[in-house]
Amino acid sequence: MNPHTDMLDLPALRQLELAADAAGLALMQRAADSIAAWVQKHYPPASRILAAVGPGNNGGDALFAACRLRRAGYQVEVLLPVPGNAAVQAALAEWQALGGSVRPTLPTGISALVPELLLDGLFGVGLARPLEGEWLHLIAQLNSLPCRKLAIDIPSGLDAMRGQPQGAALQANVTLSFLCPKPGLYTAAGPDHCGEVIIDDLACPPTLYPPTAGTLALPDASVLRRKRDSHKGSHGVLSIIGGAPGMTGAALLAGRAALAMGAGKIFVHPLDLALTLDPLCPELMLRPWQHNLLIPENHQLVVGPGLGLSDQAHAALSRALLHPGSLLLDADGLNLLAADHGLQQLLQQRSGTTILTPHPTEAARLLDSDTASVQADRVAAVRELSQRFDCVVLLKGCGTLLARYGQPYRLLTRGSPSLAVAGQGDVLAGAIAALLAQGMAPLDAAHLAADVHASAGEHYSAQAGGPIGLSCQQLLPLMTHELNHRVASSGVPPF
Numbered sequence: 001m002n003p004h005t006d007m008l009d010l011p012a013l014r015q016l017e018l019a020a021d022a023a024g025l026a027l028m029q030r031a032a033d034s035i036a037a038w039v040q041k042h043y044p045p046a047s048r049i050l051a052a053v054g055p056g057n058n059g060g061d062a063l064f065a066a067c068r069l070r071r072a073g074y075q076v077e078v079l080l081p082v083p084g085n086a087a088v089q090a091a092l093a094e095w096q097a098l099g100g101s102v103r104p105t106l107p108t109g110i111s112a113l114v115p116e117l118l119l120d121g122l123f124g125v126g127l128a129r130p131l132e133g134e135w136l137h138l139i140a141q142l143n144s145l146p147c148r149k150l151a152i153d154i155p156s157g158l159d160a161m162r163g164q165p166q167g168a169a170l171q172a173n174v175t176l177s178f179l180c181p182k183p184g185l186y187t188a189a190g191p192d193h194c195g196e197v198i199i200d201d202l203a204c205p206p207t208l209y210p211p212t213a214g215t216l217a218l219p220d221a222s223v224l225r226r227k228r229d230s231h232k233g234s235h236g237v238l239s240i241i242g243g244a245p246g247m248t249g250a251a252l253l254a255g256r257a258a259l260a261m262g263a264g265k266i267f268v269h270p271l272d273l274a275l276t277l278d279p280l281c282p283e284l285m286l287r288p289w290q291h292n293l294l295i296p297e298n299h300q301l302v303v304g305p306g307l308g309l310s311d312q313a314h315a316a317l318s319r320a321l322l323h324p325g326s327l328l329l330d331a332d333g334l335n336l337l338a339a340d341h342g343l344q345q346l347l348q349q350r351s352g353t354t355i356l357t358p359h360p361t362e363a364a365r366l367l368d369s370d371t372a373s374v375q376a377d378r379v380a381a382v383r384e385l386s387q388r389f390d391c392v393v394l395l396k397g398c399g400t401l402l403a404r405y406g407q408p409y410r411l412l413t414r415g416s417p418s419l420a421v422a423g424q425g426d427v428l429a430g431a432i433a434a435l436l437a438q439g440m441a442p443l444d445a446a447h448l449a450a451d452v453h454a455s456a457g458e459h460y461s462a463q464a465g466g467p468i469g470l471s472c473q474q475l476l477p478l479m480t481h482e483l484n485h486r487v488a489s490s491g492v493p494p495f
């Protein structure tokens with residue numbers, strides 16, 4: 001267990017808290033120390049701080065931190081809307097012994113009292129249901145304060161495991177989270193509510209942690225290191241089936257991305273018979289799809305970019321599912337699969353690994369569900385898909401998730417809205433297949449390719465001054481650069 005990258009399910013997190021309590025670790029005091037240390041690092045003494053204290057231990061963290069900050073000379077106000085639990089009462093006794101008072105509400109029009117920093121300690125991982133009534137009003141009031149906001153453990157109102165606001169959620173600039181990362185900080189609406197995320201393990205010994213459920217740790221890229229004594233055949237072969245009339249660009253983009261990510265040889269089999277050359281990327285070998293097309297076993301096969309839903313597309317997918325090597329299904333490859341139990345049976349009989357790369361709506365079709373339900377619990381959705389289809393699954397969207405049944409799920413912390421444009425799914429499919437072709441294990445290939453893709457999107461935003469206007473052609477060189485960098489910095493450093 002690495003407490004900075006590994007994640008627990010909620011029952012396991014509760015188990016850890018109990019174990020720490022039994023070991024006499026006084027985690028709440030450590031949490032308060034951590035909050036006070038962060039404030040002292042960023043704000044000079046005498047700064048105005050407002051601590052919003054909720055009814056549970058999250059409130060206890062905030063109020064004990066308020067005591068430390070008052071002692072250190074800060075001007076601290078405490079907002080305590082309801083009487084809290086025993087921990088809050090203990091903190092309150094200390095606060096009152098220091099001469100502090102509390103206010104139950106925020107006055108409206110509080111311009112005289114605007115703090116420089118809000119400590120958000122209303123709710124943490126104990127949020128048990130959607131917020132209602134006065135709590136909604138209070139979150140709105142706090143969000144409208146023109147000051148920076150530090151969320152304690154998790155922005156109040158945000159579901160720590162799912163990343164969804166429950167009625168409303170605090171909009172933080174920084175989130176200081178304890179013991180281990182929580183998936184809700186990084187997926188769905190989490191990143192838009194958390195700001196910068198800092199993990200403090202509170203010096204809790206790794207031996208106390210229960211088994212992990214998921215991880216933020218990235219796969220090692222050293223398997224992609226190249227020998228000087230290598231040739232194009234050393235770097236794998238892949239075939240792409242897709243590119244129906246009107247959608248030929250999708251298959252070409254997948255092929256170009258595979259080239260940018262280092263695949264040795266790339267065949268594109270468009271369903272549009274008129275497409276025989278990519279003039280911008282003549283390295284791609286275009287062989288229009290025919291019903292008797294035979295894909296050699298050693299080819300990594302991608303089916304879906306621009307495939308369409310025609311009878312011909314269906315025939316291409318049926319045949320592809322018999323491919324003995326690994327197979328990646330994307331876009332209409334997934335939509336055809338979702339709509340046909342016969343194809344699903346063929347998938348279950350496959351001997352090679354299959355990777356599914358749905359966006360949330362495609363995932364919903366595969367699960368006979370709807371997009372909102374998938375987004376409401378993205379971790380559950382990706383795990384269920386990987387179990388139901390016995391595949392490696394990559395669920396796109398903010399905080400991309402990956403799962404293979406029986407292994408900890410993986411979660412990407414990187415990403416950029418620059419990638420929310422046409423063609424990026426095709427690029428990602430080609431990129432994953434390229435890493436498979438070069439010998440990476442399927443889950444690692446999908447994970448590393450997605451992270452390189454996400455990082456390249458971040459680099460674009462930084463270079464272009466914002467996320468608008470990214471084309472696939474602009475992204476590919478950034479991906480190549482990022483991948484080379486990952487490989488060069490992997491494994492044992494060279495002399």
Ligand SMILES: NC(=O)C1=CN([C@@H]2O[C@H](COP(=O)(O)OP(=O)(O)OC[C@H]3O[C@@H](n4cnc5c(N)ncnc54)[C@H](OP(=O)(O)O)[C@@H]3O)[C@@H](O)[C@H]2O)[C@@H](O)CC1
Pocket residue numbers: 017018020021027028029031054055056057058059061085122123124125126127128129130131132135152153154178
């Ligand atoms: N334990 C430890 O070792 C450590 C814990 N730590 C800290 O504790 C936090 C977890 O504390 P926690 O379990 O007390 O839960 P917390 O988030 O404060 O809220 C629970 C309270 O909220 C209430 N409530 C819930 N939903 C509600 C709603 N919709 N609307 C209104 N009320 C609602 C709920 O009431 P009830 O559901 O019982 O009615 C209960 O009163 C964690 O995030 C971290 O900050 C750290 O110090 C490290 C060590």
Ligand SMILES: [K+]
Pocket residue numbers: 058120121122123124151152153154155156
């Ligand atoms: K909070």
